[in-house]
Amino acid sequence: MTIGLILKISLLISLCCIGIYNASLDGMILSRPRLLFEKYFNKYIHKPLITCYICMASVYSVLFFSAYILINNLQLHNIIYLIFIIPAVSALNVIIYEFVGFLKG
Numbered sequence: 001m002t003i004g005l006i007l008k009i010s011l012l013i014s015l016c017c018i019g020i021y022n023a024s025l026d027g028m029i030l031s032r033p034r035l036l037f038e039k040y041f042n043k044y045i046h047k048p049l050i051t052c053y054i055c056m057a058s059v060y061s062v063l064f065f066s067a068y069i070l071i072n073n074l075q076l077h078n079i080i081y082l083i084f085i086i087p088a089v090s091a092l093n094v095i096i097y098e099f100v101g102f103l104k105g
Helices: 003-023 032-040 043-051 057-072 076-104
Strands: none
Touching: 003 043, 003 057, 032 043, 032 076, 043 057, 057 076
16 A cells, blocks of 8 residues: 555545535534434534544544455555554645635635
């Protein structure tokens, strides 16, 4: 697995996290599920799933990278790359979200 592939996977996961987070904002399609998560689950459950774009990196990186390993028939020892992917996705989430916020003005 090359560094370029790790960056591509990280960018894909990050864009998915930002998309899910933006879809859960008020008035968007996932706003009602977000409100239900906030009402019935504590912050340690709802933040990494839908309400915190930085925290979402951990859950979605594990989900997407595990699916990638299964689809491509890679060995399970490749899971060690999550050590690099999770912080990369978290950083990309911040960079992308802040950049888009800057462009909106």
